[in-house]
Amino acid sequence: MAIQITPLPYNTNALEPVISEEALRTHYEQHYKGYVAKLNDLIPDTIYEELSLKDIVLRSGKKIQWDHEIKIFNNADQAWNHTFFWNCLTPARNMRPSDYLAQRICESFGTLKAFQEQFNLEALELFGSGWLWLVLTKNNTLEIMVGKNDENPMASGNSPIFVVDLWEHSYYLDYQSRRKEYIENIWDLVNWSFVHAELVKAEKHQPTRKSTRESIKGLPFYLRQRWVESDRTFIKRRRTCLVSGTVIGAALGGTIFFFLAALVSTQVIPLPGLISTSGNISSGFVLFFGIPLGVFLGAACGALVGIGTPMPLTPKTSH
Numbered sequence: 001m002a003i004q005i006t007p008l009p010y011n012t013n014a015l016e017p018v019i020s021e022e023a024l025r026t027h028y029e030q031h032y033k034g035y036v037a038k039l040n041d042l043i044p045d046t047i048y049e050e051l052s053l054k055d056i057v058l059r060s061g062k063k064i065q066w067d068h069e070i071k072i073f074n075n076a077d078q079a080w081n082h083t084f085f086w087n088c089l090t091p092a093r094n095m096r097p098s099d100y101l102a103q104r105i106c107e108s109f110g111t112l113k114a115f116q117e118q119f120n121l122e123a124l125e126l127f128g129s130g131w132l133w134l135v136l137t138k139n140n141t142l143e144i145m146v147g148k149n150d151e152n153p154m155a156s157g158n159s160p161i162f163v164v165d166l167w168e169h170s171y172y173l174d175y176q177s178r179r180k181e182y183i184e185n186i187w188d189l190v191n192w193s194f195v196h197a198e199l200v201k202a203e204k205h206q207p208t209r210k211s212t213r214e215s216i217k218g219l220p221f222y223l224r225q226r227w228v229e230s231d232r233t234f235i236k237r238r239r240t241c242l243v244s245g246t247v248i249g250a251a252l253g254g255t256i257f258f259f260l261a262a263l264v265s266t267q268v269i270p271l272p273g274l275i276s277t278s279g280n281i282s283s284g285f286v287l288f289f290g291i292p293l294g295v296f297l298g299a300a301c302g303a304l305v306g307i308g309t310p311m312p313l314t315p316k317t318s319h
Contacts, residue, residue, distance in 0.1 A: 001050050002040045003076075005033060006083045014091035018185045023173040031169050032082040039075040048072055053080050054154075061155035077150040081131055085165045090191035097192045101199060108142040116187060119144055119164075123183045126166055134162040134195070136202040159202035162195045 008028055013021035039056075043049050046068075048056045057080050060073035097105065102112055109115035122144050123132050131147040135158040142161075145153050153160050164186055165171075171182040 003036055003043075003053050003056075003079065005036055006086070008086055010089075010091050015089060015189055018189050019089075019171075020174050023171070026173060027082075027165075027170055028086075031167075032079065035075045035079040035082070039072065039079055042068065042072045042075065046072070048076075053083075057152060058154055061152065074150050077152050081147075081150065081152060081163065082165070084160065085131075085163050087194050088162050088164070088191055089186075089189040090194070091189075092191075093188055095190060095192045098196045101192065101196045104142055104199065115144075120180070120183050122146055123164065123166055124180055129167040132164045132166055133160050135160050136199060136206065138206075140203070140206055159198075159205070161198040161202060162190070 008024075012025045012028070015024060039053075043056070048060065051059065053076060056072065056076040060069055060076060096102075097112065105112055105115050109118060119132065119134070126132065126146055126148070128148065130149055130151065133145040133147055133153050135143055135145050135153045137143050138157050143158075145158065147153065164183065166179070166183075171179065175182040
């Protein structure tokens with residue numbers, strides 16, 4: 001299945017004077033279409049042949065194993081990035097973010113102006129070529145993310161909602177090396193309606209954080225019933241039972257291993273590996289290691305018994 005060329009959402013002269021018709025046509029016809037054509041040459045007879053463009057980016061970007069796959073990712077990523085970039089721009093001048101989008105931006109950056117200033121600064125500080133993204137992170141916050149060369153935030157699990165192309169071919173015909181002027185002018189063309197729609201879509205696919213009680217539902221039934229879904233009195237009794245079992249187990253284990261150590265040291269229970277060259281066994285050595293081992297094993301067994309001891313739930317009294 002060949003990847004299809006996505007048409008521009010506006011005429012090539014629609015973004016003038018910020019982006020000239022010549023610059024946009026060159027960008028679209030030569031660079032974007034070139035990536036798609038190269039990708040279609042690379043994917044036949046591969047696992048990517050039947051995938052969508054986005055799925056190719058996600059799959060090839062997660063674990064690149066061979067040179068051919070690197071080429072597939074580079075061209076697929078550039079093709080997807082350009083399509084997304086076209087939609088981030090609009091001929092309608094000086095649009096304003098929706099109230100909800102403005103609120104989310106202010107939550108992360110303070111004000112819309114502060115966000116734009118930080119975005120501009122990141123664009124100027126990007127060395128070489130790349131993309132500058134506004135993303136919804138996995139923590140459900142908005143963040144500016146720098147993508148060097150063809151890096152895409154989807155590869156790290158973040159959701160892009162806005163991007164500016166900072167490859168020189170996107171602005172050189174109009175601005176030469178004046179990237180600052182380009183990035184300052186691009187704000188007049190931002191399609192805030194598209195950014196809002198991408199934010200809402202990303203939030204719908206955001207993994208929901210489970211509450212403590214919802215997480216508890218994934219526990220085995222016995223633990224849910226005995227520990228979580230019980231009242232505080234029951235939990236206190238269960239904790240007391242656990243502590244008691246640990247203490248009693250440690251005492252019994254220490255006592256048992258004390259007598260075992262004594263029997264070993266007197267060679268009533270022969271352990272040839274502990275006999276020294278003189279034919280004697282160091283009772284201190286046996287006791288030193290035997291008793292702590294007994295205490296530890298006894299405490300562990302006692303704790304397990306304390307956890308597993310059947311205990312009826314405290315009946316709820318009616319008022």
